[in-house]
Amino acid sequence: MAEIRLSAEHKYAAELAALIAADQGGRPPGWAMSPRAVATYILGSDKPVGGVPIAPKYIGDRGLVEVAIATLASDRALMLAGEPGTAKSWLSEHLAAAISGTSALVVQGTAGTSEEHLKYGWNYALLLAEGPSPRALVPSPVLRAMRDGKIARLEEVTRTSSEIQDALISILSEKQLGIPELAEVVTAQRGFNLIATANTRDRGVNEMSAALKRRFNFVTVPVIDDLEQEIRIVTGREAELRADYQVGVEAPADLTRMLVTVFQELRAGLSKDGKVKLRQPGSVMSTAEAISVLFNSGILAGSFGGGKVGAAEVARSLVGAISKEGGDDLKVLAEYVETVAKGRTGPWKELYAATRGVAAKAAGST
Numbered sequence: 001m002a003e004i005r006l007s008a009e010h011k012y013a014a015e016l017a018a019l020i021a022a023d024q025g026g027r028p029p030g031w032a033m034s035p036r037a038v039a040t041y042i043l044g045s046d047k048p049v050g051g052v053p054i055a056p057k058y059i060g061d062r063g064l065v066e067v068a069i070a071t072l073a074s075d076r077a078l079m080l081a082g083e084p085g086t087a088k089s090w091l092s093e094h095l096a097a098a099i100s101g102t103s104a105l106v107v108q109g110t111a112g113t114s115e116e117h118l119k120y121g122w123n124y125a126l127l128l129a130e131g132p133s134p135r136a137l138v139p140s141p142v143l144r145a146m147r148d149g150k151i152a153r154l155e156e157v158t159r160t161s162s163e164i165q166d167a168l169i170s171i172l173s174e175k176q177l178g179i180p181e182l183a184e185v186v187t188a189q190r191g192f193n194l195i196a197t198a199n200t201r202d203r204g205v206n207e208m209s210a211a212l213k214r215r216f217n218f219v220t221v222p223v224i225d226d227l228e229q230e231i232r233i234v235t236g237r238e239a240e241l242r243a244d245y246q247v248g249v250e251a252p253a254d255l256t257r258m259l260v261t262v263f264q265e266l267r268a269g270l271s272k273d274g275k276v277k278l279r280q281p282g283s284v285m286s287t288a289e290a291i292s293v294l295f296n297s298g299i300l301a302g303s304f305g306g307g308k309v310g311a312a313e314v315a316r317s318l319v320g321a322i323s324k325e326g327g328d329d330l331k332v333l334a335e336y337v338e339t340v341a342k343g344r345t346g347p348w349k350e351l352y353a354a355t356r357g358v359a360a361k362a363a364g365s366t
Helices: 013-022 035-043 062-074 089-099 125-132 143-146 160-173 225-245 255-266 288-306 311-325 327-340 347-364
Strands: 075-080 107-109 121-122 137-139 149-155 178-181 182-188 193-201 216-218
Touching: 013 035, 013 089, 035 062, 035 089, 062 075, 062 089, 062 216, 075 089, 089 107, 089 193, 107 143, 121 125, 137 143, 143 149, 143 178, 143 182, 149 347, 225 255, 225 288, 255 288, 255 311, 255 327, 255 347, 288 311, 311 327, 311 347, 327 347
Parallel strands: 075 193, 075 216, 107 149, 149 193
Antiparallel strands: 121 137, 178 182
């Protein structure tokens, strides 16, 4: 059976190996490669390294990436903050893979995240048989990262409780974690650090305290405003998904451009020419959502259509994406196609005809 999704360190193993072999820069203790090589891995290279092409993993501000990398070499942890769908987790995974060789030391933050998830737990069968012992201890990803000098990842930190956030302060401040049952204190090895992510739109369960914020350097991952840049991201990532899942067909370039334009205009609440103010939907019109819509459109065309992605497939996928918050957002989409899409030429005419009927039908059923 083929794996659906490989981790970054496995999927890009050849790139990582080539960069490590060619790296002549100074490496912080515990790092697999120098900060400059990490940046090359994340941002890509115009020229092959050791005969291996280095594809960009993040398309955006180089300065943002460099600050993130520099932070991880310092005493501060890294907080990647931003709107949903801005590739925070994607960037976190690739940073960990390049620096530590593994992106697997991750804790998913939720309202139910407990101290066991952050620190350690127990194998209760062994605990009953032997009492507290190293064999009975089940270390958390964070504890394993501390012991091995690796990068740990904490997703959606603002969704965790205040107790978890308080425990995190201690770990980040002291770089130590006590295990009183074993009369042991684990001291983090060089190379240990933590990357956390937080959605700025989702306030979560608890706001971070000032004390916790001081333990992080904040890097805000912006929403992409540049049309060509977002088209490049959407096109590239959708192609990766098709290859990973081995399903779907490629969309024509003009349809991809149109879809990304729809997302940018609805996100901004303004048409590209600045002439039409638009209502903004409550649903997240993120780059990640645009990738999903394009991928789903290709599956519809390949599986149920004529093998070519058209406006009808895009319309059906777009309605599915924008209807997550209910009928009001469908009305926003209906207004958009009437005021903006209707007056445009080319694939916009087809989108207008297709979206108008699908959106009206979906809105009527909500």
